[in-house]
Amino acid sequence: MTSEDRRERFEALAPAVIDAVRRYLARRTDPATADDVLSETLLICWRRLDEMPGEYLPWAYGVARRCLANAERAQRRQMRLAVRIAAVDDFVVRPPEAADDELATAMAGLRGEDAEILRLWAWEDLAPAQIAAVLGITANAASIRLHRAKQRLRDELRKTGAGAGHEESTEGRRP
Amino acid sequence: MTDDDLRNRLRRTDPAASLAPLPPDRVSRLLEESMSADVVALPARRRLLPVLAAAAVLLLAGAGWLVFRPSSSPTPTLPTAAPVHLAAPAGGQAKCREPQAATLAENADFAFAGTVTGIGDLVTLQVSKVYKGAAASTVQVEQQGDSSETLMGSGKFETGKSYLVAASAGTVLICGYSGEADAPGLLALYEQAF
Incomplete structure (x- = not known):
């Protein structure tokens, strides 16, 4: 070239x-x-x-x-x-218009690498193979980690939702 | 909660959602900085000198490109009655890109042609032509220091010789943008830029 x-x-x-x-x-x-x-x-x-x-x-x-x-x-x-x-x-x-404290708490409750893989997925809009390229891991490993991270986030959301005493709050946020 | 729900909920908290796009001029400046900052670190000055002799156009300069990085500080208003003072760039070792008229036009806020009339603590130049910036008849410039190879020609200001000098925010631009008036290509560069 x-x-x-x-x-x-x-x-x-x-x-x-x-x-x-x-x-x-x-x-x-x-x-x-x-x-x-x-x-x-x-x-x-x-x-x-x-x-x-x-x-x-x-x-x-x-x-x-x-x-x-x-x-x-x-x-x-x-x-x-x-x-x-x-x-x-x-x-x-600027901070996002509607702060989602529950989600922030749930994300903070995750391990750093789980939270990061979720950010790459949702914010950078990357597929598992692309996440793998960012992190320098195999596509298979990225796929498994992403799946687990989503599951852990759901668990955390259930915990914080239940702790705050409004279990239905996640439903209300659906578009 | 489905994957899509989860993703959408995360997206609503994206801190970069409100990030305004970078203006095109900042994008092109970043591009230019990356491509021109292709610094080749050389281990010692003695290695510098033969290269210098071989390539007069590529000035090996002290923080050459650093000096050329656009400064965020406001441009000082240059006085016209009192002599204009210009500082010498800081030293260091780096390799500059070949000078471009467009880059010169964009970055220099003051450029002139002048002849050295005296050298004391500062070098005094009698201005023969101002290419850009406020009119001035006399300019005082710091003698170029140890990174003397920054200035095209002999590398130092010498009494009686004529120079073309460009400056940004009060500091002389090196990397092939200032030097002896008869240095190869320099006058053409100025005429193209201004």
């Missing part, structure tokens, strides 16, 4: 990567870290463009995931947040 071809390919697919990775990061970290990790993710996508598979979004999420993990390990987030939050407004999100 000539350098001009590389540029063309990158320019063609990068806007979709930017959009998806921005969302991925806005869901998982503070605006300052999101800004840094987005730049880093893009840089890696550019450098490793030749390794990018046809279905590049899960691959890009995987890159962002590792960059984010590094960033959070390496940096004292709170300090950076205090210094930089004023300067970055690309990642500011």
